[in-house]
Amino acid sequence: MISSLKTYETVTTEKVKVWFKAAPTSRFPKNGGACIKYKDKQIAVFNFAREGRWYACQNLCPHKMEMVLSRGIIGEENMEPKVACPLHKNTFSLKNGNHLNGDLEAIATYPVKVEDDIVYVGFSE
């Protein structure tokens, strides 16, 4: 299972090689998330409509290794956007993936862009 963590590594905008066409914006609930599949990866994509921003991170919660983060409630702590895992309420920054209420390993985050109502997620491979 630890190996599955390693499949997720943060991608910054500069490192993007592929902008993967994920789904139309309408498939992502406002101020909530949904999960997309890219190769063997599960990526949680969040439509943070309050901020007018989109975020993406691994769907895998590093606490108990379950594919659930896209179903978590999003929000903010001192204006740091975050997602709360639906299983045990561990919260992670959507900006840098850091675990905000404990010291689990940070989760991987990915850049998102929206063009013509289509959501794209950036990957380095």
Next chain:
Amino acid sequence: MKTIIVVGNGMVGYKFCEKLVSREEGKQFKLLVFGEEPRAAYDRVHLSEYFENQDAKALELAPLTWYAENNIDLIVNERVTDIHRSKKSITTASDQEFFYDHLVLATGSVPFVPPINGVEKEGVFVYRTIEDLESMLSYAEKIKKENKIGKAAILGGGLLGLEAGKAVMDMGLEPHVVEYAPKLMPRQLDSRSSNVLKLTLESTGMNIHLGKATNKILGNGSITGLDFGEDDMLNVDMLVISAGIRPRDELGKTCNLEMGVRGGIVVDDKMRTSDPNIYAIGEVALYNQMIYGLVAPGYEMAEVAVNQILQKEVLMQQHIDMSTKLKLIGVDVASFGIPYMPADKGLSIIYENKTKGVYKRINVSHDGKTLLGGIMVGDAEDYSILHQMYLNNIPLPENAEELIVGARGEGGSPFGSAMDLPDDAVICSCEAVTKGAICCSVLEDGNETVKAVAKATKATSGCGGCKPMVADLVKESLKTLGKTVKERICEHFDFSRQELFDIVKLRGIKDYYELLDAVGTGHGCEVCKPTIAAIFASLHNETANRQETIQDTNDRFLANIQRNGTYSVVPRVAGGEITPKQLIAIGSIAQKFDLYTKITGGQRIDMFGAKLHELPLIWEALIKEGFETGQAYGKSLRTVKSCVGSTWCRYGMDESVSFAVEIENRYKGIRSPHKFKGGVSGCIRECAEARGKDFGFIAVEGGWNVYVGGNGGASPKHAELLAEKVDKATAIKYVDRFIMYYIKTAQPLQRTAPWLEKLEGGITYLQNVVINDSLGIADELDQEMQALVDSYKCEWKEAVETPEIRERYTHFVNSDETDSNIEFVALREQKMPKEWA
């Protein structure tokens, strides 16, 4: 400019620097500090935390930049080898010479290694520095590679030994604590408390061997076991020695300072050695013929030395308090004053409860007026206040036993309030912060939170044991200012749940973001969103389907999320009454979708292992068979459990099943601060366990008895009698009002039992509200409840019939594939989620 040289950069050496530079007069000195370890001072007390995160930075007392900012020259990785008293200089291992005006020795101690045959073998460690831990860690890795379960022994069952035991347990080795004395922590505990602690620690997987003298360490080159003599042996792969400390006093010896017979540099109450220009503080100093291995006295010595150098007349106290409180592997252990003593000195009051792993002992003077000391294991919540009573000689209450078993009768704490302590009572003994300083920080400096007070006074920043008392003092001080500590649900709303409930009702707000913009700030979080969702549901009976992203996952997908991210499905079976046809329908649907089935504690059937995309399909099938949702996922009515009652039972006084079906259908779907359950029993034999529920009815001669506020769960509580021998309609009316009143006034996630406990006036007050209408709100409560009952709809029917809602039930939005991460294994002809790795 005069120079102070500090030898040793441990916790006490660091504290000396901190105290010196915080004083204006301290700036006239040049401060030169030598540390032998490769890093700057760190928190040795919390060393075992290093195993959890292996983050040396987190243990640091101050970053290197702090030393630079305060003009302190810190030289690490350099040992001081000689003191030349006549020249007032020191030389280091690299043969450099430095001159001082004042020399402070804070060299601390080294672990004592008893002269046992074989201590030189590979795999034998001491437990003192981060480097010790690192070498233990790499050795443990080596063992684990060789055989699956490595064993490690810890020699010494004192405080540090048990900490070391926790450390090797965290490394994945089987821990064995070996102690020479017949009890654990022999300095702090008596034999009975040691037994209680032993039992609790053993239940966490720690092995404890008492009364064992280790004769020999076995092994050829590296350790393979311990020999206790008489053919008694223990095979281990590693040994950690934690058999006490010895002062690091070589420097004092070689320059002929006055030494103790068994080591330690002799100091007076000014912390001065036999050379007036040389001070010794911390574990190297022998004061009153004693070495003090605790942080608090070390810090006090640092304070005295600083004052002496600055020519202020501050002296070390004659009597040094050795009280301690700590958490060992999750178990509270504390001792203060004289922990145990012969009966001619005083009398003891002892409370022991092995089922809960709790032991408390207080020692009281013969006249019963003074507290002399005590021990607490398993529950040290009252340590701070007892410790204060001991330190300040506060007269004991008439029934001193109430201090450890709690006060009998109504209200009131035997301790009185923390505010009754004198102003000079030391609340935080690590940092020597008095009650006066804490209250002053609130009253005069305007600090209104524990966090702010901690920052300003440093209280709670050491061991943290004083936190509850500091919190009390802050709260009480604020009260005297006419301010109350506000209960707010989270950073986004400056209101309690009850206040928000009223705001939502009065303004008729139905949308979360509308409420956030109207009375909140920011974008919300996982605390306020579901809380407010529940308020909307309680007020408007809105299902979770409309604002799905503010719901907890169970409400959002109308199912209970389980261990592997799959969900469980529970249709309503009101009162536990189900027809053979319905049983067959559930059976065939569960079979079709390959679900694990189990009868729940609430007399219905739970189907586990449904993947997200299967939920609408399963519910479509269930609804077709006439089922509706059981709201097992919601903070709402779960079930009303019933016995068979007078319809079948020869003892039954009334029809409990019919009543249960009726009442479950009445309250189904109602959202509340937490889940709630009911029960109906047909006679006082109480087969439905109605008194263990949030509300319960029991048939008696002449009507129904109504009970409220019961709970199973983590702290079981019997429901209390609300009304006696009333008819069914009255019984329902009272429970309607009770539930509605609870919904309106409880905290988020507060069940009815703790709610009733906190309700001022308790059950009598509640009876006045719901029976005598003392608040004049009975009509309103009745109407609100009736509105909820009338607006019920099955939210799963709504979800299945609405395409936009159905669309949410897919694992990926860009693929029809399902989650390949979900794996099941077989279990007794059914299945279960694969174990967590």
